[in-house]
Every structure is written in structure tokens, then in C-alpha cells.
Amino acid sequence: MRTSLQFLWPQILCFLLFTSQYQVHTKSTIEPCNSSDSCPSLLSYLLPWDSKVSEIATRFHVNFSDILASNSLFPITSSSAHQILRANTLVKIPISCFCVDGIRRSMSTIYTVHAADTLASISEGYGGLVSGEQIKSVNSINATNPLTSGGTLVIPLPCTCFNNVNNGGTAVYMSYVVQRGESLRSIASKFGTTISDLETVNEFWEAAVDPGDILSIPIAACSSATLNWYDESMIVPNGSYTLTATNCIKCSCEPMDITMRCVPSGLDVPCYNLRCKESNLIIGNECVEHSATACNVIQCVYRGHKGGKILSSMKNSSYLKCSGNYADDDPCHSEASCWPLSSYPEDPFGMSPNPSPSLPLPVSQASLRTRASNGRLGQFLINVLPIFLLLKFIL
Ligand SMILES: *[C@@H]1O[C@H](CO)[C@@H](O)[C@H](O)[C@H]1NC(C)=O
Ligand SMILES: *[C@@H]1O[C@H](CO)[C@@H](O)[C@H](O)[C@H]1NC(C)=O
Ligand SMILES: *[C@@H]1O[C@H](CO)[C@@H](O)[C@H](O)[C@H]1NC(C)=O
Ligand SMILES: *[C@@H]1O[C@H](CO)[C@@H](O)[C@H](O)[C@H]1NC(C)=O
Ligand SMILES: *[C@@H]1O[C@H](CO)[C@@H](O)[C@H](O)[C@H]1NC(C)=O
Numbered sequence: 473m474r475t476s477l478q479f480l481w482p483q484i485l486c487f488l489l490f491t492s493q494y495q496v497h498t499k500s501t502i503e504p505c506n507s508s509d510s511c512p513s514l515l516s517y518l519l520p521w522d523s524k525v526s527e528i529a530t531r532f533h534v535n536f537s538d539i540l541a542s543n544s545l546f547p548i549t550s551s552s553a554h555q556i557l558r559a560n561t562l563v564k565i566p567i568s569c570f571c572v573d574g575i576r577r578s579m580s581t582i583y584t585v586h587a588a589d590t591l592a593s594i595s596e597g598y599g600g601l602v603s604g605e606q607i608k609s610v611n612s613i614n615a616t617n618p619l620t621s622g623g624t625l626v627i628p629l630p631c632t633c634f635n636n637v638n639n640g641g642t643a644v645y646m647s648y649v650v651q652r653g654e655s656l657r658s659i660a661s662k663f664g665t666t667i668s669d670l671e672t673v674n675e676f677w678e679a680a681v682d683p684g685d686i687l688s689i690p691i692a693a694c695s696s697a698t699l700n701w702y703d704e705s706m707i708v709p710n711g712s713y714t715l716t717a718t719n720c721i722k723c724s725c726e727p728m729d730i731t732m733r734c735v736p737s738g739l740d741v742p743c744y745n746l747r748c749k750e751s752n753l754i755i756g757n758e759c760v761e762h763s764a765t766a767c768n769v770i771q772c773v774y775r776g777h778k779g780g781k782i783l784s785s786m787k788n789s790s791y792l793k794c795s796g797n798y799a800d801d802d803p804c805h806s807e808a809s810c811w812p813l814s815s816y817p818e819d820p821f822g823m824s825p826n827p828s829p830s831l832p833l834p835v836s837q838a839s840l841r842t843r844a845s846n847g848r849l850g851q852f853l854i855n856v857l858p859i860f861l862l863l864k865f866i867l
Contacts, residue, residue: 498684501674503632505571511633512707513569513578514542514646514691518599519561526553531597532565532629533581541722542566542712548739564646564712569631579610581627585619594625600649600684601629630686636707638669638690641730642697644709645673650685663689664710694725694732702776702783708732715739717777720746721755734774745782748772755784766790 519528525545529536536553539545542564545552557563567578583594591604591613610628613619632645648659659681660667673688681687691709706723708714713724716734720743723734735756736746747754753772761768768790775783 498682498686500630500686501632501688503576503634503688504574505576505633506574507571510568510570511636512644512709513567513631513633514644514709514712515565515567515601515629515631516646516648516689517563517565517601518649518651519557519559519563520596520599521559522556524553525555525557528557528563528565529553531581531583532567534566537715537719538566539563541715542709544712544724548715548737566712567629567631569633569645572628576632578629578631579626581629583625583627585621585623585625587621589619589621591619594627598627598629601647601686602627632673632688634673634688634690636693636695638673638692642693642695642707643690644693644707646689646691646709648687648689650681650683650687652683654681654683656681659687659689663691665690692725692730694730696723696732699732699773700775702778704776706732717743717774717782718780720782721774721777723774743782744780745784748784748786751786753786755782767793 515532517528517532523531525536525539529539532539537548540548540552545555568580569576569578570580572579585594591608594607595602595604606628607613607625611625619625630647632647634643634645636642636644646663648663650659656667656670660670669690670687673690691711693707693709695708696704696706704716706714706716708723708725710725710727710730713722715722715737719737719739719741721734722737723732725731726733733756736743736754751772753759753770755772755774758769758771761770768788771787771789772784773787775785777783
């Protein structure tokens with residue numbers, strides 16, 4: 473049994489969520505809790521009908537840019553809010569998971585009732601993540617307190633935290649509504665997990681799942697916990713990214729080794745201090761120095777933000793040898809020194825260590841210089857033996 477569950481009272485319960493006469497009984501994983509902390513979690517939402525991204529955002533009370541980011545949809549512009557996603561698309565919705573009345577759930581979604589709405593139609597709009605009965609019970613809907621057009625309802629949504637840990641690694645848990653014809657095996661393969669992982673997390677399940685059941689699916693994630701960020705922490709599920717530092721920085725997981733990688737977002741917002749001090753490297757950039765005895769990878773890494781200022785520092789990792797992955801046209805390949813790198817081309821600021829705040833870095837240029845997030849470093853890191861790691865903090 474998972475240690476994170478060992479002390480939970482009571483142990484994972486099987487709840488019968490749908491109790492009305494027209495619904496079969498379905499199961500859902502419930503995580504008991506007793507603290508006021510929250511965690512990042514996901515809902516897997518099967519779109520019941522064609523919807524604009526902005527409509528989905530309104531339905532779940534989240535920002536449309538966060539939906540785009542959770543689904544790695546790019547670019548984020550105001551027009552992408554009007555992008556239409558087709559019915560039956562599986563959309564990941566990022567929500568904060570709280571502890572409410574002793575169990576994990578999200579209560580931050582508020583729905584405004586329309587004239588033709590019924591509890592069943594509202595439930596349908598949420599793709600099976602919540603039943604009409606649950607909406608009714610949470611909002612005390614009854615004969616004297618009926619649905620009223622223009623009134624608002626709290627929509628309780630299922631979520632779990634499990635300390636954001638799975639198999640000793642960081643994980644974000646996603647609530648998933650089982651569809652007709654699906655099995656634990658097909659769901660495990662769909663989300664890159666295993667049947668035994670699903671059985672461990674959803675402890676009470678007896679190998680069989682039924683349509684409408686809500687499973688908790690662990691998604692591998694990367695965490696900023698070991699990165700020494702100033703006053704900020706973040707957990708990003710594999711396959712998503714997260715915007716931070718007033719949308720200037722976007723962080724995602726390297727899919728190969730599940731480490732956090734942060735680069736300029738490229739969004740049309742003013743961003744300052746995207747460049748590491750005393751260097752021409754921009755956050756997310758890296759270069760390689762070959763010496764007789766080692767291969768040094770120098771990176772400019774994100775370190776959090778403070779009062780509108782983006783913090784960064786140089787990170788120098790030495791390896792016994794370089795892999796063959798670095799192309800010859802790399803700006804600081806071969807014997808060039810990259811810190812400070814006086815020969816770096818197209819420096820928009822000269823060598824000024826503190827660019828004037830009135831002169832934001834042209835973001836398009838910043839993102840041009842940034843490797844694709846599935847870049848070569850991940851490959852590189854597993855090809856060579858790390859022998860040395862030096863961090864220099866510039867806070
Ligand atoms: C709260 O839950 C934690 C585990 O989640 C447990 O260790 C602790 O004893 C619980 N505290 C109370 C007061 O129930
Ligand atoms: C959503 O965006 C608004 C402004 O655009 C911001 O104030 C708010 O904090 C954002 N909410 C979340 C959950 O990020
Ligand atoms: C309906 O719910 C309200 C609370 O919202 C409660 O005061 C009232 O007694 C309930 N009426 C019936 C008939 O259950
Ligand atoms: C992360 O996601 C990618 C696809 O986006 C997948 O190939 C990879 O196996 C995933 N990594 C883990 C550890 O789940
Ligand atoms: C990186 O570290 C190595 C090993 O300590 C050192 O030889 C090299 O000069 C460093 N490079 C930079 C740019 O600091």
C-alpha cells in the first residue's frame with residue numbers, strides 16, 4: 473500500500489455518487505483530508521458539444537490561457553480564446569484541489585443558471601464529472617429552493633492530491649470519467665501509466681471499471697522544489713506548461729527526464745530581465761564549452777520573480793565528455809567561451825548588465841534563440857556522466 477495513503481482516515485472509500493433512479497451507480501475515488509492546503513490537479517473533460525476555449529474557461533471558472541497551457545496549445549493570443557474545440561475532444565482543465573468537509577474536491581466553479589437549464593442538462597455540460605444529484609445536494613435545491621434563471625450554483629468537482637507523489641516521483645492527479653468500452657488497460661495505455669498504478673491509486677477498484685466511474689490518474693510531473701526558486705514553487709504535469717512571472721515565462725517538463733525547463737513565453741507582454749547578468753544568454757538558453765578534460769554546459773536558468781523582476785542565474789554543469797548532439801552551428805560550440813560571451817551575435821543591449829526597464833527585450837527575438845523544449849539537453853544528459861554541478865545565484 474502507498475505510504476501516502478497509509479494514514480488516511482478512513483482508507484479510500486468507495487462512494488456511490490449517482491443515487492437517482494435514472495442513473496446506474498458509479499464509483500469515484502475519494503481522498504479524505506484534514507488540512508486547508510490545496511494542490512494543483514487536472515480534470516479530463518470530454519467536451520459534450522463544440523465550444524470556444526473561452527466558453528470552456530467560463531464553464532470551469534479558469535482563465536482561458538491556463539486551459540491552452542494545460543493542453544500545450546499555442547500560441548496564446550486573445551483570438552485563441554475564440555478557437556473552437558470540437559465535441560468529444562478530451563480537454564485537460566487545471567483546477568486547484570481543496571479540502572472541503574473532510575474530502576478533496578474543487579468548489580471554485582460557479583455556474584450561472586439559464587432559463588432552459590435542468591440539473592441533468594447542467595451535469596451534461598460538465599461531461600459526467602459531476603451528477604445532477606451532487607449539484608442538487610451541494611446547493612440545497614428543493615421545491616422551495618428551485619433552480620432560478622440567473623441564479624448561481626456551486627459546481628463540486630472531483631479531484632485528488634495524494635501529496636503530489638506517485639511511485640516516489642512527483643505527480644499530478646487527473647480525474648477521468650470512464651467511457652463506454654474502456655478498461656483499466658486501455659485507460660492506462662492512453663495516459664502512459666500502468667494498470668497496477670491505477671489499481672494502487674484507485675484502491676478499491678476490482679479490475680473492472682464501468683462507464684461513468686471517475687478514476688484518479690497519476691500524471692508524471694516536474695517540480696521546482698529542488699531548483700531554489702525565490703518565493704515561488706510550481707508543479708507542472710508532463711504534457712502541459714505553466715505560465716509564470718506575469719506570463720513572461722513558461723515552464724514545462726522535459727518529456728525524457730521529467731525535469732523542469734523554463735523559457736520566455738514569447739507572449740505579447742512586457743518582460744524585463746530575461747537575460748542572465750554578465751552574460752548574453754537568455755533564460756532557457758544554454759551553450760557548451762569543450763575543454764581538454766571536460767564538457768561544460770552553461771545555462772541561463774529561471775529562478776523565480778520578485779516585484780516584477782525576473783530572477784535568473786547561470787548554471788554550469790560539467791560532464792566527462794560531450795555527446796555528439798551539439799551541432800557545429802551552435803553559437804558557442806567548440807572552444808568559444810560563453811560566460812561572458814563577448815562574441816554572441818545580435819545582442820540587443822550591448823553589454824549593459826542592467827537593461828533599462830523602459831526597454832523590454834523584444835520577445836520574438838528571445839524565443840527565436842530558445843531551443844524547442846524537447847531540445848537536445850535531455851538527450852545530452854543521459855548520454856554523459858555528470859561529474860560536477862555548480863550553481864551561481866544572482867538574486
Ligand atoms: C490529518 O491527516 C494526516 C494525514 O493526512 C494525519 O497524519 C493527521 O494525524 C491528521 N490529523 C488529524 C487531527 O486528524
Ligand atoms: C486569471 O487572469 C486574471 C487577469 O487576467 C488574473 O487576475 C487572475 O489571477 C488569473 N487567475 C488565475 C487562476 O490565474
Ligand atoms: C429546501 O432547502 C432550504 C435550504 O436551502 C430549507 O430551508 C428548506 O427547508 C428545504 N425545503 C424542503 C421542502 O426540503
Ligand atoms: C511525457 O509525455 C510524453 C508525450 O507527451 C511521453 O512520450 C513521455 O513518455 C511522458 N513521460 C512520462 C515520464 O510519463
Ligand atoms: C564551468 O565549470 C568548469 C569546471 O569547474 C570550468 O572549468 C569552466 O571554466 C566553467 N565555465 C564557465 C563559463 O564558468
